[in-house]
Amino acid sequence: MKIFLLIYLTRAAGRPGGGSWVAYRDLPNTVSKSKAFEECTCRIAAEFAGDPERLDLTVRGLGGVAVEPGSAGRAYRLAVLPRVDVLLLFWDSEEEFPARVSLLLDRGVLDYLDQEALLFLAEALVARMLGEDLGDLVA
Numbered sequence: 001m002k003i004f005l006l007i008y009l010t011r012a013a014g015r016p017g018g019g020s021w022v023a024y025r026d027l028p029n030t031v032s033k034s035k036a037f038e039e040c041t042c043r044i045a046a047e048f049a050g051d052p053e054r055l056d057l058t059v060r061g062l063g064g065v066a067v068e069p070g071s072a073g074r075a076y077r078l079a080v081l082p083r084v085d086v087l088l089l090f091w092d093s094e095e096e097f098p099a100r101v102s103l104l105l106d107r108g109v110l111d112y113l114d115q116e117a118l119l120f121l122a123e124a125l126v127a128r129m130l131g132e133d134l135g136d137l138v139a
């Protein structure tokens with residue numbers, strides 16, 4: 001956690017986000033970590049499938065706010081750090097389709113965190129949402 005915050009403090013450019021959302025895999029130099037990042041989204045989807053009200057309570061408990069969902073069933077913006085937001089999109093399961101989650105990042109997020117720190121951010125967010133101990137991430 002200390003290294004994560006140190007990365008943020010040393011990289012923070014002070015520029016506000018542009019409001020343009022991008023998937024982790026679309027950021028430069030993320031190919032080797034994209035699978036692990038997407039596993040985080042799968043864990044959220046599996047945990048809250050069929051229970052979007054619990055997702056709503058969980059995200060709001062972490063300070064997230066509901067936003068216009070677009071094509072998703074629900075969408076939330078979470079301010080993880082100053083000027084580092086995550087957009088969580090949730091599609092609940094249907095007859096033929098499992099639940100799905102996307103975590104999107106502001107296109108300028110690399111002004112604040114590197115690719116490895118973004119993966120840690122996703123893992124920590126999942127741990128908090130699932131009530132897991134963050135110590136397991138750093139052990």
